């Protein structure tokens with residue numbers, strides 16, 4: 001059994017939940033130490049010693065320290081047990097890298113900015129830039145058209161097996177598609193089928209509201 005990881009993060013933050021999700025997928029226990037973003041704990045010098053950008057999350061594991069949620073997910077994918085989330089066969093691996101790039105460069109910048117405008121700015125007492133959101137939702141929809149084509153040919157973004165690339169969509173996708181009801185799942189049956197599949201995983205159900 002893999003020793004527990006220590007996860008330092010905000011239970012409701014998207015990036016913290018991304019890590020908690022992959023820990024659960026790989027049956028790796030974790031101890032969450034909450035970092036209070038509203039109190040600015042992530043900006044303290046003592047916190048920046050672990051995460052120099054002053055963001056959550058980071059982990060420690062048997063004396064090893066790591067930040068960046070996707071990098072942590074890849075590390076966890078090498079530990080524990082359960083579904084193989086990063087293929088090792090060279091061509092399957094290349095398709096995985098392609099899918100991981102799609103999530104990181106096509107989906108995340110648009111989805112995270114919509115979430116920032118519509119959700120996080122409210123916490124900060126700032127106003128949403130609605131014209132920007134309208135433009136971003138249009139951009140997201142045109143990206144989802146490409147997802148529809150890909151997912152019309154295969155079950156998941158990297159092929160027939162679920163990988164980290166699919167699961168990494170869950171934190172922001174839940175905010176955009178389910179809480180804000182933005183971005184068209186309707187009219188894109190393959191995206192809808194994929195979304196239903198990955199959101200119904202028990203691991204996501206366990207962390208979707210808080211890590």
Ligand SMILES: N[C@@H](CCC(=O)N[C@@H](CS)C(=O)NCC(=O)O)C(=O)O
Pocket residue numbers: 013014015016037042054055056057067068069070
């Ligand atoms: N690329 C980083 C992004 C981390 C990030 O943006 N964390 C957010 C919460 S999801 C945060 O700490 N926000 C507070 C801030 O940036 O001041 C990762 O994936 O770990």
